[in-house]
Amino acid sequence: MTALTAKFIIEILGRPAEHLKAALTELVDKLGSEKGVAVLNKEIHEPKKVEKTENLWTTFADVEMRFESLPLFFNAIMTYLPAHIEVYEPDSFKLNTFEVNEFANFIVNKLHNYDALAKRMMGERDILISKLEYLRNGGDMKKVFEVPEIKKETPKIESKIEKRKKSKKKK
Secondary structure, eight states, X not given: OOOEEEEEEEEEEESOHHHHHHHHHHHXXXXXXXTTEEEEEEEEOOOEEOTTOSSOEEEEEEEEEEESSHHHHHHHHHHHOOSEEEEEEOSOOOOOHHHHHHHHHHHHHHXXXXXXXXXXXXXXXXXXXXXXXXXXXXXXXXXXXXXOOOOOOSHHHHHHHHHHHHHHHHO
């Protein structure tokens, strides 16, 4: 498979300003340490304050890289989510059906993982909202924050739990 050269623009947003440049430098270094990826040139810009915010800053990096293969290029895109991508070389690609299938399945796998994560987070959000509503309506805070009982699988675990309970009562 053909190697390619590309430029990524990677942006980050956060606070405090002094941590942004270090965090972005670490991210670019991590990208460059990926197998089959070489950073040819990088420029990390100074953080700038985001307008109409109290304490939010942004910065970006221009990173020119050489990827040994197209799958490594797409992996970097899906992992690091650059704001902009520009491919310099080669001028054209010739792909066979195996390569197209490989790329398509890679992308579908990533999308399924993101979808599962989003669904889990939405479920957790719904649980938190229902707990807040319960509290807002006068519910018992102890019930909301109560840790569920762990199933006791062995007598050893049971004895450890009992010992902890007794030591807590003594304190």
